[in-house]
Amino acid sequence: MFLSKKNILLFLVALVIILMAIIYWRQNNVEKPYYAVYLENGDIYFGKVSIFPYLFLSDVYFLQKNISDSQNPFSVLKFENAFWGPESKIYINREKIIWKTRLKDDSQVLNIIKNYGN
Numbered sequence: 001m002f003l004s005k006k007n008i009l010l011f012l013v014a015l016v017i018i019l020m021a022i023i024y025w026r027q028n029n030v031e032k033p034y035y036a037v038y039l040e041n042g043d044i045y046f047g048k049v050s051i052f053p054y055l056f057l058s059d060v061y062f063l064q065k066n067i068s069d070s071q072n073p074f075s076v077l078k079f080e081n082a083f084w085g086p087e088s089k090i091y092i093n094r095e096k097i098i099w100k101t102r103l104k105d106d107s108q109v110l111n112i113i114k115n116y117g118n
Contacts, residue, residue, distance in 0.1 A: 034059075034110055037092060037100040044111055045090060046076070047098070056091045061113055076112045 028117040032048040037057065041044070047057030060079035066072055103110045 033111060034107075035100050036103060036109070038098045039092070039096050040098055041096070045079070045092075046079075046103065046113060047088075047090070047095045054091055055094050056089055060088050060090050061109075061116070076109055076116075078116060097100045 032050075034046055035049045035057070037045045037047075037049070045057055045060055046062070047060040050056050050058065061076050062079055064075050064077050066075055078088065079090065080086055087095040
């Protein structure tokens with residue numbers, strides 16, 4: 001009986017610590033980093049990765065080929081500005097990911113994303 005009360009107490013303490021961390025994170029607006037995600041179909045998406053309850057990107061941008069522009073063969077576009085009007089969130093099947101990587105602070109793509117629309 002004593003062990004089960006001790007386990008319950010440890011569980012409650014851990015739960016309180018986790019809740020405090022979540023509240024701190026939300027109140028202090030900790031900025032999530034941007035990632036590049038390359039899928040097996042050749043698409044590359046940029047966004048903030050979340051893994052719960054499913055893997056998804058928020059604040060999503062994508063790489064588009066500019067076939068007719070040899071000076072700028074690629075452009076970065078905001079996903080929600082696509083002509084079909086999607087939200088800026090995309091759920092990704094983990095099995096379709098070839099690789100993903102965090103964008104460095106001095107990344108050209110991250111600079112484009114931060115200055116998008118200006």
